[in-house]
Each structure stands twice: as C-alpha cells, then as structure tokens.
Amino acid sequence: MEFCNKIIPTKSRFADAADLKCHLPKGHTGTCEEFPFLKHLSKVDKKVAEKIKRDATMTTGAAWKSKKAGPNRILRWVMLLDDKQLMAHGINMAALKPDVVAKLREKAADYDSCILVAAKLTGLVYQMENAPTPPPEIKRCLEALFGDMAPNTTRCVICRSPLDYRLFAKAVRGKAAIETCHKNPRIHNPENVGFGHRECNIAQGAKTLDEFYQWIAEILARVEAENSL
C-alpha cells in the first residue's frame, strides 16, 4: 500500500525534526490524516489508542527520577538530532549522565518507522482475544501493510501465550498489565515490536529476545544439573 504522504501542517516545537505526513492511501478523498488506522480505536477505546501512539512515537519515561535523568518522554525522531540541534530546542545532552544519553539515543527512531510501529501495534490489538472488530477500511489498510489478520492470534512477544485485550484495562500500582515490547530493545521498527505481559517485559530487561531465551535455558540447565547431583 502506498501512503498519500502529503505533509500535514503542525505547530509542534519539533516541527523541523520531521515532516508529519498523511497515512491514508494515495489518492484518497477528504482530509489528510496522520493516524487513520487508529481512528476507530480512538473512538471505542481512547486509552489504548493513545498508548499505541505514545509507545510508537515517544521514548520511554525515565523510571530513574533525578534532575539529570533527562526529558521524561520525547519524540523518538527528535533523538536522531545531534547535540547541537537539540541544544537549539533547549535540550542540553551534555548535562545528562552518559548512561542516560545512551538510553535516550537508543530509543531514537525515524518518523516513518514510528508510524509503521503504530500501525503494527494497532493490527496486533485487533487480533487479541476479546478485542473490538476493526471497520473494513482499517482492516484493509493494516492487511495491505502486514498481511492477513486473524482474530485471537496475537501472542505475548516474549512468553508466546495469547494476549487478552481486556488486560489493557488491568493495572497493578498504576502500571498496565500489557506493555509494548521489543525483540531487540535497541531497534524500533514493526518487525521488532509487539505487545507482551508487563512481567515478561520486565524479565526480559535489556536483553534481546534471543539472549533472554538463551539465559533462561542456561538457568534451567544449571538447576537440573544441581538437582541430579
């Protein structure tokens, strides 16, 4: 599918970091829209739609609270700007600790990747157990991007069990039970992104998914070896 890709005017202070574009199909009628595939979900479940937009386009919040922790959430493509350009936006990278800078920089992603991640996550939501049904035009658009959709097929990226849409509404101490996960925490594109249980995402930590499976396999091997002594 080809996007319309006309530039959408914005008053964002980060307008120079990336053009916002229309993601309706090329040759569409009516007004241009940046997130047309989220339109239905925004109506039936605004919180989930906003979570998708946020996780797809923004760096994660700083869990380690301190003056030097850096911006809490920022557009991922803004983190592609160099230090000098960021300084012009009032973001002084040199004042942040090196590990904070590294963490922010590794969350960087270009605008187009972020849009595709948002579309990918939207499709995954519609394929969860107990999820709302997408209108035909949105299903068509998502299938054109990522292939056929089938109900109840979205699994946790990490533990591979089916994900229930209703988990989005479940939170423990203010933390949602479903999180956006990365097979490789340092790559933000549709192939690498999906949903997972919060506990699985926490267990994976900074490891890639392959490293995580390797790690837990080694743990089980050591436990077995000890038990067989």
Add this chain to the structure above:
Amino acid sequence: MEFCNKIIPTKSRFADAADLKCHLPKGHTGTCEEFPFLKHLSKVDKKVAEKIKRDATMTTGAAWKSKKAGPNRILRWVMLLDDKQLMAHGINMAALKPDVVAKLREKAADYDSCILVAAKLTGLVYQMENAPTPPPEIKRCLEALFGDMAPNTTRCVICRSPLDYRLFAKAVRGKAAIETCHKNPRIHNPENVGFGHRECNIAQGAKTLDEFYQWIAEILARVEAENSL
C-alpha cells in the same frame, strides 16, 4: 550454638516491638553484642555489612513513590504489630492502599528470624569469589549455625551461577548488582534467603523460585513448539 540472648538496652522508638538481644555465644566474656558476626565485615567493608543488616531487618523500600505508599523502610518485626499498636507508633495503616498494606505485612518477620537471616547472609558473603576471609571466631560461629563453609561456593539463589563479591561495589543507576533474594518472596528466614543478581531478582518478581522455574520452562516449551511448526 546457643546465643547469650541477654537483652541489649535501646532507645529505639520501636523498643516495645521486640527486645534486642546479644548474639555472642552463651557464657562469652566482655560486652554483649547484637551483631557480633558482622563485626569484621563492618570494618573491612562497611557498606556490605550495612546492606546485610538493612536487608535482614527492614522491609524493602517503596519503589512506587506516593503519599499513600507508606513507610519507606521499617523494622520487619514492627510490621507484626496490629493496626492499633502501629497507630500508637504514628503509623496509620488504615490510610494506606490495601496492596501497600499487603506488601508491608508480607515483609513482616520476627526478630530472631531477622538475626538469623543476617548471620546467613554474612556467611554467604564470606563464601563468595574474591570475598574477604572471616576471622576464626566468626567462621566458627557461622559454621555452628549453618554448617561448614567453603570458599567460592555462594551462588545466585535464582540463576545458580557463582557470585563474585566484587559485584557489591558495582551499581547501575544507583542500584547494586547483587540483591538479597527470597526463594519465596513472602518468607523471611535463613532457609529461604540468599543473594542473587539484580537482573535475576527482577526476573523472578513476585513468584516463588519454583513458580519462576516452571514459568520459564513453559516459555521455552512454547518457543520450541512454535519453532518446530
């Protein structure tokens, strides 16, 4: 080994919650001491000795910061007092959220268990790779409590790899690389407590160790099943 168990005078505001006792061997000469087994470690590595004392005797800090999060750290045996007794200490449990109360209450442990946990952790430290060597009288006391000690035998409770003493000095974003771990997070006694890697402790989460091993075995089974499709 029998402890002296003479009561040590204290001005603590929680003095009524438990008597502090002497843990030198019964019939010892000289002044009574509450933590004699930590005396050497306190001299050679005060931070590690204080960590042992803190983790053994205090509830964990509230990671979820809020007004209703409750006391940050409190003596574990104080959490055995009932709501009315706690109110007399200025701690209003009724004002806390139910999950906070549950979390504080599950960290409760009696004074004697806490002392034995501190001794157990001290012994585990001395048996880590690159650990200091305990003076004979401390080694004797710890072996009387928990059996023979051997250098380089302390392993992560969770992943079962050897633990290096030098990890105590290693921290990422202010968090020590070694944490006190519980095979069952709701039981605080020497059989159930040990040291582990921070990443392992985080991965285990609120699960018991058995539940954790079961969980990761199931993950690997699902991944294998998918890969063999």
